[in-house]
Amino acid sequence: MNTENNTKAGLNALLTPDNCALILIDHQPFQFAGLRSHDTQTIINNVVGLTKSAKTFGVPTLFTTVLEERGGLLIKQLQDVFPDQKPINRTFINTWEDSRVVDWVKATGKKKIVMAALWTEICLAMPVIQALGEGYEVYIVTDASGGVSLEAHEMAIMRMVQAGAVPITWTVFGSELQRDWARTETVPALGEMLVEHMGNVGTSLTWELQLLATPVPTV
Numbered sequence: 001m002n003t004e005n006n007t008k009a010g011l012n013a014l015l016t017p018d019n020c021a022l023i024l025i026d027h028q029p030f031q032f033a034g035l036r037s038h039d040t041q042t043i044i045n046n047v048v049g050l051t052k053s054a055k056t057f058g059v060p061t062l063f064t065t066v067l068e069e070r071g072g073l074l075i076k077q078l079q080d081v082f083p084d085q086k087p088i089n090r091t092f093i094n095t096w097e098d099s100r101v102v103d104w105v106k107a108t109g110k111k112k113i114v115m116a117a118l119w120t121e122i123c124l125a126m127p128v129i130q131a132l133g134e135g136y137e138v139y140i141v142t143d144a145s146g147g148v149s150l151e152a153h154e155m156a157i158m159r160m161v162q163a164g165a166v167p168i169t170w171t172v173f174g175s176e177l178q179r180d181w182a183r184t185e186t187v188p189a190l191g192e193m194l195v196e197h198m199g200n201v202g203t204s205l206t207w208e209l210q211l212l213a214t215p216v217p218t219v
């Protein structure tokens with residue numbers, strides 16, 4: 001297969017700290033109230049882990065909300081990752097129609113845009129499809145997004161993939177950014193994030209670290 005013009009194959013198709021930006025859309029109380037495709041706490045856990053990964057590797061990250069005076073502020077767990085950032089509060093349902101968001105993306109200089117949103121079928125699908133049409137490579141974080149039903153979420157993923165989006169999950173993001181365990185400067189923060197947000201993987205890592213810290217008894 002000729003991959004010369006295929007942006008979805010080859011080493012350059014993988015995410016790096018220098019080639020992407022992250023946009024998080026509408027993780028607000030109103031949207032969580034309508035979430036039915038996933039458990040609410042799972043999405044909170046995953047999107048916070050995703051955002052911590054971006055912060056660890058210095059990936060430009062944008063929060064945006066819609067009508068926050070009615071739908072509620074960005075959830076505290078997420079805001080706490082970047083406490084000084086004021087989310088862009090929109091009236092547009094389609095984030096990509098808000099010029100402030102597009103201007104932010106252009107200012108980053110990145111062509112690979114990673115997105116997660118509530119709800120998948122509306123607030124994720126609309127900007128993803130438009131951004132793809134404008135020449136951006138878009139990666140959708142499926143388990144940090146959710147819809148009003150499992151069917152709505154899954155149909156939206158299919159629609160975006162057909163339009164050219166690349167589906168990933170939140171742990172893929174941090175793994176691609178790390179890429180090599182010899183890059184030790186980010187390992188402690190990545191390990192902490194795994195302990196806090198990766199369930200059994202975090203439990204196992206904690207156990208391994210405890211074993212390493214325990215002196216071996218002498219005979």
